[in-house]
Amino acid sequence: MPKSEYLLVYGTLQKESQNSMSKYLAAHGQFVARGCFQGKLYxxxxxxxxxxxxxxxxxxxxxxxxxxxxxxVFKVLDAYEGIGRVPKASDLFKRESVHAMLDDGTTIETWVYLYNRSVNHLKRISSGDFLKFSDEGF
Incomplete structure (x- = not known):
């Protein structure tokens, strides 16, 4: 029986992005729900x-x-996110485990790609929702 894990995506990997990698994820993963984790978006x-x-x-x-x-799937997505076979401090993103809350209130442990560099110079997306931000024409 195959082992499965969860992945929360908040940017270009969401199905609404309609790019080759979001389509890859939709084809190789099963959508569970919308959700959130405790964090800041830039x-x-x-x-x-x-x-x-x-x-x-x-x-x-x-x-x-x-x-x-x-x-x-994770090897392909790690490569897309700029993570080498051996993760380095200089990688743009890192994949870490976080606790996320689904829209129905259920809490699960899930992987997420976190930004791995300084955010001091970046614009904060205060809503925490990249799709909403994109619709507003950032």
């Missing part, structure tokens, strides 16, 4: 980056997928 470029926050009022919103880990 505009890095044409894509966002999130960091974990200690403030319980700060949330990053996204989509949660169930991933079959017997496939190489």
């Amino acid at each position: 505009q890095v470029s044409w894509f966002p980056g999130a960091v974990v926050s200690s403030n319980i009022l700060e949330k990053v919103y996204g989509s949660i997928f169930k991933i079959d880990t017997s496939e190489n």
